[in-house]
Amino acid sequence: MKILNQIFTLASIGLLLTSCSATNQLTMSAIDPAPVPLAADVIHIGIINRSLPAEGNIGLDTIDKIVSAEGKNLDKDGAEAAITSLKSELERLQRFDKVAILDGIPEVRKGLGVLPAALTWDQVDEICATFDVDVLFSLAFYDTDTKASVQATEMELPNPIGIKAKVPAVAITLRTKIQNGWRIYDPASKEILDEYTFDNNLVFSGQGINPIKAVKTIMNRKEQIVETSSYIGDYYAKRITPQSHRVTRDYFVKGTDKFEIAMRRAQSGKWNSAAELWKEEVSNSDGKIAGRACYNMAIINEINGDLDTALDWAQRSYADYDTKEALRYVNILKFRMAQKRELKRQLAK
DSSP states (O other): OHHHHTSSOSTTOEEEOOTTSSEEEEEEEEEEOOSSOOOTTOOEEEEEEOOSBOGGGGGGGHHHHHHOSSOTTHHHHHHHHHHHHHHHHHHHTTOOSEEEEOOOOGGGOOBOSSOOOOOOHHHHHHHHHHHTOSEEEEEEEEEEEEEEEEEEEEEEEEOTTSOEEEEEEEEEEEEEEEEEEEEEEETTTTEEEEEEEEEEEEEEEEEESSHHHHHHTOOSHHHHHHHHHHHHHHHHHGGGSOEEEEEEEEEEOOSSHHHHHHHHHHHTTOHHHHHHHHHHTTTOSSHHHHHHHHHHHHHHHHHTTOHHHHHHHHHHHHHHHOOHHHHHHHHHHHHHHHHHHHHHHHHHO
16 A cells, blocks of 8 residues: 555645746646556466558558668567567566467467457457466557658769769658557456557658668668657556656645745745644635635645545635635545545555
8 A cells, every 4th residue: 555655745846936826836746547457366468469461451561661771571570679568568567477478379460550350259268278368468550651751952972073062862751650559358357458559650851862862861760660669568568557647736825924934835845834824824714815725725635645634625615715726626636536546446456
């Protein structure tokens, strides 16, 4: 449960100051549940690559093979880099006893440049039983789609006597889209736990006296595509882990002298000390001041990770004092509480 205690911490709280506003803004860390949770008894992971084009569709990547200065294996190498990176990242989590790339299954390596039909559960069951894995990750498709554009230009070249002279040339731009799609199969529940597609775009440029020469001046295109494909695999692995991100909150800094002092305490990192002054104002005879103080008490409790108490204060701010900002904050806190419950459920599996 250590991770739950770190959902909202005082660490890395930043301030964005606005002198003319009644509020300042702070940022804090929050952790969301994994987009794709895996059961705790899943300890053996298999990874398959379905990204090879089917025999009847070889023509789909002909254009890419023509414009590729590095050769016809670009898609193959990129796909293998993606699943290798996925394997490494899953192993780095130290959660699974086994993470294996499953080779030698030719009947499943039949994909297109689009998401193919899902494997049948008979296929999934057979693969998982054969290789002793609990869940199957599949690179369902991987395709590099390259578009070329050519523009007339000039470039300097030495003439026969060694003097550089401008000559007609072409500038070529290659825009490569890396398209990829993934699935996660759970044979125990007979569910596809995830089906996810996304694209990455890379731009390369070169110059030469003709298009072929121009393409040859583009250096390391294949290496950059393979490197980006490695990032793709790493990124996909993160879909089974809780996600840390930053959230922003407004809090009140004006109303009484105590709000001004509390603002300076907050700016220096003394949030609990600032809260002592806010709490003194929750019974202020001026309803506007009391509402702001209640709202700020909700903020400090969220910072300290007590979402139940934070919600109570936010509801009081809106219900008793009609603080407009509090209603939106109530809904934000309810969402955060739902996320926290889901995270707790995932960690308890």
